[in-house]
Amino acid sequence: MAHEYSGQDSDSSDDIRPAFHIGQHDSTRFETVTNTQYGQILNSGFRFVTTPITTTHFQERIAELFDDSLLRANSQQNVGSRIDPIVTPITPKDTTLFPEVYTSGFVGYASPWIDLCSPNHIVASISRQVLNLEVDYANFCGVRSIIVPGPREDSVQAGSGRGIAQYARAIREALLLGTRVNLIIHLPMYREPGLEEKVAQLSISDNTPDKLQSAKEIDIFTSWDSWHVIRTSLENTPGTAFQGSTDEMTNQAGHPSLGRPHQELIHAYMRLKHTPYFLLCDVGPELQDEPAVEQTIDTSSASQFPTLEDAAVVTQPAKSDRRVRGHNAYLAYLRHLERLQEPYTELELNTLTNFQDWLQSPLQPLSDNLESVTYEVFEGDPVKYNQYETAIEEALREWSELKKPTSSPDAVVIAVAGSGRGPLVTRALQASETTGIPVKVWAVEKNPNAYVYLLRQNQTVWGGRVTVVKTDMRAWKGPLISPPDAPAVHGKVDILVSELLGSFGDNELSPECLDGIQHVLAPDHGISIPSSYTAHVSPISTPRLFADIKNRREQGGDVNAFNTPWVVRLFALDFVAARAPDHGRFQLAWEFEHPLSQATMDTVAARRSGGVVGGGGGSMAGGVGANDHNARECHLTFVCKSRGVIHGLAGYFEAVLYESQIEENEDGNKPMVELSILPDMIDRKSKDMVSWFPIFFPLKVSYSSPISPPYFLVGRRQPLYFPSDSELEVTMWRQTDDAKVWYEWMVEAYRWVSEMERIKVGGSDLCRSRDVACLM
Structure with a gap:
């Protein structure tokens, strides 16, 4: 059954979900939106809007410069020199973008008619100068992000990688001018016929995009090739926008709908710490310049528009921000997908999201003494300790069923090697209570500070049922079984429990540590967990x-x-x-x-x-x-x-x-x-x-x-x-x-x-x- 999606929010849940930052782009917009139009866009449910940096007047001026330069080049007799046209600075006639309170809420859109990849020096030079002027001016006005249309052909299609390399160099030069802006490269996910930029460039080569439509097969990685050249040329600076076809956003009834793979892709992207933005192109809203409308508009949120980096902060939009005034089917569908996002778990909100792609040096558990807060982080995972407790329970049950001898006359001897603050000790005691099998527990820990904590735990939590030993586990001689005044006699351990595993299993020296304490394990029937x-x-x-x-x-x-x-x-x-x-x-x-x-x-x-x-x-x-x-x-x-x-x-x-x-x-x-x-x-x-x-x-x-x-x-x-x-x-x-x-x-x-x-x-x-x- 076909559905239309309402922009209204359900008030039934206060769960915090990933927030969609959805913007609006109109490819036929040639001037900056007015205050009234900007307010209409915000009140329609969008969070930001694109704006052209320059006007058609600027384009016409550049076209005249281009034609004049071509004529001069064609008439030039000296082959040892070349025409180097100069693009003069932007004038008030060339732009309607000026510094305003709400300018930071705009995403600049560079002129799509320039051709940074052109093999013609005149075209390439003019295009590079235009981009530099626009980036520099938008940077001055306070625009935080600028979308630059990507190459229209990839190296495989063009038969040469020169254009992509030339494009990458131009972007790198523009970054030197845009000191406070993010440059976003606008590329199709793959070169699907119909997604080509329709705006005519300064010159059109023989390899026009029309030829792509006749190809029998589409190489879906040609766009990736271009992106890879660009990003490596820019020292792997992040910031690329990929375009998907809006034709894929409709079902048979004509209503917006994405297939399951696309939905899953969005769900995966929205769990990122640095979440992507969505940009709806040429799908409204219809803008008006009626004076009466201006009084109903709220543009106060414009100054709060975040940069792409700021979008990493996990925020939940207010219900009023997500309410669509003036129905837009595509926007409503994206808000529908937003509500389908799985809520953040408490662990994600407080810990995991902040650790995404954050490099940490591996622990040195033998040479370093860990702090209490580090132990506390480990102890915050109940799954691991539930599994350990289950393992100890199973070991105790089967010990009883197999009627194995014990190293103590009346109990199974358990040693927790590297006890830390004692979570495994607690689980060992609980496993004993669950199975009804008596145990004697020894807690072995080298960290002198953790040792003090273990002694206190034994007094206040474990009721004195645990023997705490401060030593490197490799130097421990085993449970002391002789009377206090007699010569020291050490016994064996039946079950040796440790949590020395690292991210690679052995990278925190679990093999070396367990080898060093193995001499205390009962030789015939002792069990190691793990x-x-x-x-x-x-x-x-x-x-x-x-x-x-x-x-x-x-x-x-x-x-x-x-x-x-x-x-x-x-x-x-x-x-x-x-x-x-x-x-x-x-x-x-x-x-x-x-x-x-x-x-x-x-x-x-x-x-x-x-x-x-x-x-x-x-x-x-x-x-x-x-x-x-x-x-x-x-x-x-x-x-x-x-x-x-x-x-x-x-x-x-x-x-x-x-x-x-x-x-x-x-x-x-x-x-x-x-x-x-x-x-x-x-x-x-x-x-x-x-x-x-x-x-x-x-x-x-x-x-x-x-x-x-x-x-x-x-x-x-x-x-x-x-x-x-x-x-x-x-x-x-x-x-x-x-x-x-x-x-x-x-x-x-x-x-x-x-x-x-x-x-x-x-x-x-x-x-x-x-x-x-x-x-x-």
């Missing part, structure tokens, strides 16, 4: 993070910016790999299991005592190789159907907290209590868990300069480009020298040119985090 964990990677495109890291390196002086595995809540990204047989989008890098086998423990002890000569990375790096069993490496191949760029590797982990020892599923596998931050698994294994953000391994690509052999590497960093139908080969190492642990990684791009031949088309430098390694 029992295993795996690291996974996927190549991603994330221009925002790349620009941030590049700025840290070049402006902030952080020489290790490209060698640091950053913890970050990845949000504005694209997974470039396709789902292919035997080559998934997310692939397993390596795995760790606990407890270690006795043979491995014997080898470690022998190396520490000097009983083994040689070894792996540890011994060659100056150590004895006692931690070489925790070194890892992987070589993974990812299939990329479409061309693109890669800025780094996204890292994730999964963990098995406990695997049943007596039950089996219908498929013959044993039930498991798990944690996962893999995007395609988190909802199934640990839905809504937010304790861990992914880890990001950035890539650095240094290009060689062929000035004179031998070639040298240039320091300028760029992302790794790969063509369509490529394979990305990722090689990673987890390295150690017995004193610290670090990662090394690199990516190579290959393309098959025949059934038997594959060529390398690109590759990154070898990145290594040794200088920011995790200290043991």
Whole structure:
């Protein structure tokens, strides 16, 4: 059934949802809107409006200059010189835009008739000067954002990349003049026939857009190619507007309606910290200049119009702002979609949104003592601790059913290694109460400040049921079971519980820490929670993070910016790999299991005592190789159907907290209590868990300069480009020298040119985090 959408709001809910900032653009508008017209637009439900910066008088003046320059060029006999026309400054006849109270509520629209891509010097020069004059003048008037129409043809269509490079250079020059404005490049999402700019340019080449309509296939990535050239030329400065067809916004009955994929795309974009704007083109409202209307208009909100950066602030529009006066079907439909947005959760409002694409250095849990507020953030995730409590419950139940011996005569002995402020201790005690199985709990913590807190918790919350020990878990000798006056005798632990996992599973030295405390675990029947964990990677495109890291390196002086595995809540990204047989989008890098086998423990002890000569990375790096069993490496191949760029590797982990020892599923596998931050698994294994953000391994690509052999590497960093139908080969190492642990990684791009031949088309430098390694 066809529907028309009302602009009225439901008063039934006060839930806070993403706010849509919707603007209005009229391609036939040649003068700045009057106060009255601007008020009508605001009162119709729009939040902002575009305005031409110059008038038709200016266009006519430039056309005369263009014609005159062409005549002079055609009559010129000296081929060694060229005509260089000069565009004189803007005059009052050339514009109706002037500084006003409400000017900041306008989005300037640069003249669409200029041709920055033209191979003709006269056209290109005039176009560049016009853009500079308009940007400079709008900047003076107080306009905060300016839309610049993008190239009308892409490099593939034009047969040359010169025009796009020339366009990018012109934009970069304009940015030097627009010191207080955002420049927005207006590009179609892809070159769909019918979306071409209709305004005639100063000159029209033989490669007119009409030829595009006769093409049998549309390459949907040609616009992306242009955008990529422009953004990299501008040092990855964000700020691009993509246009979609309004024809796709109508259903069979002629009412506005978007398909499910478009709706999902909008929903995803509106969860961004920096939310996009919507711009409705040529869909009203009809404007009037009646004096009587002016008295009913409220333009007070004009001065409050936010910049694109300000739009990142999560705000909920007042109901009066979202009420449509004078029905506009497209605007009403977008407001309908706005009401369909999922409300922000409390966690999103207070924490998660602020962490989007925000780089954080990984924790150093062994070398640093964490502050209370850091522990508090961890403890704010109930999902993780519910899973841990479930794992402890299952372990206790099966312990009882299997009639396993205990390390204490009357209770199962549980040790929480790295207790922090004690959330896992609380969950262990609750699991005991739920199952009715008595336990003795030991809390082991090296942080002297957290130790004080644990002692207080034992007095006020746990009722003295916990024994608190201040020591590095690797130095703990186990539960003290001898009388106070007798020589010290230490017992064993039945269940060892820890939450030492990092974003990559092992990046906070969980393997090393659990190896160091394994000697206290009962050798025949002891259980480790977690029992295993795996690291996974996927190549991603994330221009925002790349620009941030590049700025840290070049402006902030952080020489290790490209060698640091950053913890970050990845949000504005694209997974470039396709789902292919035997080559998934997310692939397993390596795995760790606990407890270690006795043979491995014997080898470690022998190396520490000097009983083994040689070894792996540890011994060659100056150590004895006692931690070489925790070194890892992987070589993974990812299939990329479409061309693109890669800025780094996204890292994730999964963990098995406990695997049943007596039950089996219908498929013959044993039930498991798990944690996962893999995007395609988190909802199934640990839905809504937010304790861990992914880890990001950035890539650095240094290009060689062929000035004179031998070639040298240039320091300028760029992302790794790969063509369509490529394979990305990722090689990673987890390295150690017995004193610290670090990662090394690199990516190579290959393309098959025949059934038997594959060529390398690109590759990154070898990145290594040794200088920011995790200290043991």
